């Protein structure tokens with residue numbers, strides 16, 4: 001099976017010891033010096049070094065058992081035979097020399113809100129996975145920061161309970177966990193205390209040991225304290241020698257006004273390029289693959305328009321309720337929690353024009369353009385629901401308002417469906433339907449592209465009476481059971497002429513033996529590398545809020561009452577009427 005790479009490709013960080021040459025074009029420059037380039041790299045099995053330079057500058061990758069550094073002063077043929085191989089522990093020194101005596105660097109990652117749910121569930125496990133894969137730099141330290149009193153040992157205990165190894169990554173996993181935990185520390189502090197951040201800064205400096213310091217702060221805290229934490233981190237714990245970046249978790253405000261206020265406050269302390277607004281759906285494998293599917297397969301891009309596509313559906317469903325997050329959720333609701341960010345981001349990637357390049361700014365420019373071409377959502381194109389308690393098989397499932405943190409008379413929607421339109425030449429008149437809900441019958445996220453009917457189809461009479469059932473549909477299943485399939489009409493084998501609909505099916509678990517990395521791994525690594533492509537730029541955020549704010553205000557002003565649906569059902573029937581109004585049938589029925 002062949003595999004290939006591009007300048008955006010990320011070779012698996014710690015390549016397994018092998019002598020294969022993947023590809024090499026010797027074009028990356030060290031310190032911009034056109035006479036010298038860096039090909040690289042791998043780690044020895046004993047000591048991992050993930051020598052990963054900016055992907056913009058490194059385009060070649062030679063993977064060998066030892067760390068390998070080559071310069072393009074050698075002709076290509078000679079490089080293959082005469083690679084300069086060094087012991088892994090010497091690699092940094094050598095690279096520093098090649099880089100003109102550049103200082104060794106270190107990355108300190110501070111998880112602000114380390115005692116919380118997201119930190120435990122996602123951030124520490126993702127950092128460990130990156131460490132296991134050899135993707136973290138040689139010199140790195142992880143600090144947990146929160147108000148809860150904890151020792152380093154207690155943090156390590158807490159974190160160790162969350163770490164797992166992938167099924168295909170069992171070798172030395174226990175050892176790796178131990179090594180990783182030794183790099184994790186904890187600092188107790190208030191989020192608005194300069195003094196506490198000064199103390200953190202002091203500890204970070206001790207670990208950095210005089211190396212060039214790069215610092216990443218992950219704000220895993222409630223949004224009302226984002227600005228306090230950013231203020232303290234930037235004034236008292238910024239790096240003085242390297243970069244300082246801040247990952248901000250959603251929600252980025254509740255509407256255009258509050259989002260703009262948050263952006264302004266953040267920009268008071270940080271430059272836009274220091275702010276990494278995370279939308280973890282952009283880090284999901286199948287969402288990353290959307291552009292690959294579309295732009296690297298000739299068969300799809302020509303069909304990607306109103307000429308062939310009848311409608312597109314973005315569907316998110318969870319088979320559990322707000323469980324434990326009712327307090328947060330009630331203030332936001334499903335439209336802000338899922339549609340305005342996760343589903344809209346996927347829609348923008350789906351519908352944007354071809355970017356000039358894969359550069360972050362080129363992609364984000366196209367996303368902004370398509371978002372700004374969209375019509376603000378009309379209330380009559382929205383259906384809302386809220387789950388109610390139900391008893392099934394002797395088990396009673398709670399309703400949304402049974403959650404103690406939710407007001408009994410809450411009108412917050414836990415389900416919504418909406419029809420959106422893009423007023424540009426490519427998509428004029430094509431309904432983009434979104435559906436998102438909690439406490440439904442299943443957990444899934446998918447994109448469904450329903451194509452138009454075949455004009456004058458010769459085989460209509462062999463396909464049954466319902467023409468809608470014979471349209472082609474491309475399904476991108478984001479989760480679970482990641483896969484892509486295309487529904488096609490096919491002749492049922494036999495002497496007669498009968499057609500049925502079958503699937504051309506790319507199921508990831510059967511095609512690829514590798515386990516799929518969690519979205520947070522990709523995004524954390526991108527933030528460490530300064531790759532902004534999958535993070536939300538402030539103008540994208542403005543455009544996203546501009547679409548939803550008038551609708552949200554109207555819903556709140558009019559105190560719209562959501563339709564009730566039983567926990568574990570398929571959601572309110574109103575969603576079907578909405579689809580029918582736009583001549584669409586939901587594909588997930």
Ligand SMILES: NC(=O)C1=CN([C@@H]2O[C@H](COP(=O)(O)OP(=O)(O)OC[C@H]3O[C@@H](n4cnc5c(N)ncnc54)[C@H](OP(=O)(O)O)[C@@H]3O)[C@@H](O)[C@H]2O)C=CC1
Nearest residue numbers: 113115116117118119146147148220221222223249250251
């Ligand atoms: N959990 C999830 O699945 C997801 C979360 N997010 C977002 O990520 C961020 C973190 O989420 P999550 O971990 O669930 O949040 P938590 O509610 O668990 O809060 C994280 C930490 O912040 C501190 N904290 C909580 N409330 C307050 C408060 N009122 N004032 C000061 N400090 C407080 C607590 O630490 P201590 O008391 O020790 O200081 C807590 O452990 C939030 O912005 C959330 O919206 C986004 C997507 C999914």
Ligand SMILES: O=C1O[C@H](COP(=O)(O)O)[C@@H](O)[C@H](O)[C@H]1O
Nearest residue numbers: 250280318325337338342445479
């Ligand atoms: O951002 C959020 O996402 C989760 C769903 O994420 P997933 O990766 O598990 O699909 C959702 O449960 C939560 O309400 C929302 O805030």
